[in-house]
Amino acid sequence: MDRRGFLSRASSIAMGAGLVGGYGVFAAMAGRFLYPARPSLKGWLFVIDVASMKPGASLTYTAPDGATIAVARQGLTGQVGDFIALSSTCPHLGCKVHWEGQNQRFFCPCHNGAFDPSGKAIAGPPKEAGQSLGRYPLRIENGLLFIEVPLEGLPGQEEA
Amino acid sequence: MISPIAWLKERIPVDGDQLAELSNEPVPNHLKRWWFALGGTPAYLFVVQIVTGILLAFYYEPSPRTAYGSVKYITDTAAYGWYFRSVHKWGATLMIAAVILHQMRVFFTGAYRKPREINWMIGMCLLVCTLMAGFTGYSLVYEQLSYWGTTVGANIGGSVPLIGPFMREMMLGGEAYNERTLSRLFIVHAAILPTLMVGLIVVHIALIRLQGVTEFQFKDEDQTKPRHFPFFPDHLYTELSIGLVLMILLSALATILPATLGPRADPLSTPEVIKPEWFFYVSFRWLKLFSGTFAVLSTGFIAFTMFIWPFIDGWIRRKSKYQEASVAVGIVAVLVIIGLTVWEAAVAH
Structure with missing residues (x-):
């Protein structure tokens, strides 16, 4: 060359x-x-005074991002183990489940998935796949119940 | 068994040699001098603006409540967001500078003369589009200066007799800056102007190809040598090199002088020192020198004169002995523009 x-x-x-x-x-x-830049921010938020929730009672908690969370008390000890906080997002394909009082179950309208009050799948595709409703971490401090949820969407966060 | 290439050729019946022939416009030798390749520079920067603009639009939210926060997110949080925002900002600055330099080269070499008058006018439209893109783009940041710049700009437009108030309302989507203004400016900046410019650039380049590049021969050139060189690969290599140099320049500017973010827009308080982007310093100083309506009308008159300059120049050349009067006019215009820009840059008010 x-x-x-x-x-x-x-x-x-x-x-x-x-x-x-x-x-x-x-x-x-x-x-x-x-x-996406990073996993979304999470934080501990106040739910309810433990004493004002009797065993068997439940409530719907709305997280800052708008997700509804079923919080139920199932025991008497006053410890955090009495409580469960279930995600309302179906583990199958992400639709929103709702509580059916007469059938004592959570029901997903998308593919007829059903879950018992503890979140375990009892019918439909989630049962076949052995999926349960997701749970949020809970904590009791000074008799107050706290939940750890995504903080994104908190009003006023952008101005801060 | 049919080969994949034969299969493809059957379905896309294009001959490679024909393609080469089509693109292989002979390029006059004077284009080896870099200042004659200035037209390709804004075209390349336009592509950079499209790419970085699309990236920024993934995170930008055009509403008064969210705009500033989303720009802040791009700048501070999103990975390399500061880089893409800074490249977009510097790309705009360099594009306007390159368009002006390209226009000056065309003007002083008389390349707009018959039969290229229409392409000069298309170029003027591209200049106006580029300036409008710069104006609307800056207003999207929704920081103090950009908010007040938009307000002042809209009111300047509003002071045009007869059609002014209508133009202002169309621009702001109401009588004053409101909730729906930013989405308007955003769609003008990110959809209407780019589409318009793509069309104008296609016609601009098509006319250059149809008429050929104006040919110059410098005295020091060997008269016996061929006067053209092939577009491919010689000129393509030149353009690719210019592209890489510009990318390095943009990245360096973005890193050394990244785009900043001033305080959030406050519609209730105007900052003490208010300035537009540098490319509007000329008209800003002009506005301060003359009363509102006269300043606006004279700006329009100057722009119109520039627009139809090829015909004015043709008329002067036919009717008088001053064949190169345009050079004198151009030198005066450039000096006035530089003078007003430096004046505005040097003083606070």
Whole structure:
């Protein structure tokens, strides 16, 4: 290969490497930019005074992001084990379940999934897959019940 | 067994040689001088603006309640958000500068003369679109200066006799800046202007191809050598190199001088020192020198004169002995523009 041919080849390779390297890095950064930045912020929020909730009672708690959470008391000890907080999101495909009082079950209208009061699947696709309703962590402090939920969507957070 | 290439050729009946022939416009030798390749620079920067603009639009939310917060999110939280926002901002600055330099080159070399008058006018439309994109883009940030800049800009438009108030209402979506103003400015910035510009750029380049590039020959050139070189690969390599240099320049500017975020817009208090973006310094100073209506009307008159300049120049060249009067006019205009811009940049009020 003569000098001219070598220079021509070398400059073509340099150009190709510049294009691939330059725009490749740009594309990688763009991909990283579009990928959601971080897991959403979580925090402990007050639910209810433990004493004002009798065993067998339940309530619907609305998290800051708008999700409804069924909170029920099933025991008398006054410990955190008395309580469960069930996600209303069906583990099958993400529809919202609702409580059916007469059947004592949570029911998902999308594919007829059903769950018992503890969140265990008793019918439909979730039962076949052995899925239960998700649970939120709970904590009792000074007789007050707290729940850990996603904080995103808190009003006023953007101004802060 | 039919080969994949033959299969594809049967379905997309394009001949590679024909394609090469189509794209292989002979390029006049003077384009090897970089200042004649300035037209490709705004075109490349336009693509950069489209790409970074689409990326930013993933997170930007055009409403007074959310706009500032979403820009803050892009700048502070999203991965490399500061980089893409800064490249978008610097890309706009360089694009306006490149458009002006390109226009100056065309003007001073007389490349707008017959039969290229219409392409000059299309170029003027592209200049106006670029400036409007700069104005609407800056207003989207919803920081103090951009909010008051938009308000002042809308009221300048509103002071045009007869159609002014109508134009202002169309721009703001109401009599004053309101809840629905930002979504309007956003759609003008991100949909209407880019679409319009793509169309204008296609016609601009098509006319260049149809008429050929104006040819110059410099005295120091060898008269016996060929006067053209092939577009592919020679000129394509030039453009690719310019693209890479611009990308490095943009990245360096974005890193060293990243786009900042001032205080959030407060419709109840105007900042002490208020300035538009640098490319509007000229008209801002002009506005302070003359009364409102005269300043607006004279700006319109100057823009219109620029728009039809090829015909004015043709008339002067036919009727008088001053064949290069345009050069004198151009030098005066450039000096006035630079003078007013520097004046506005140097003083607070």
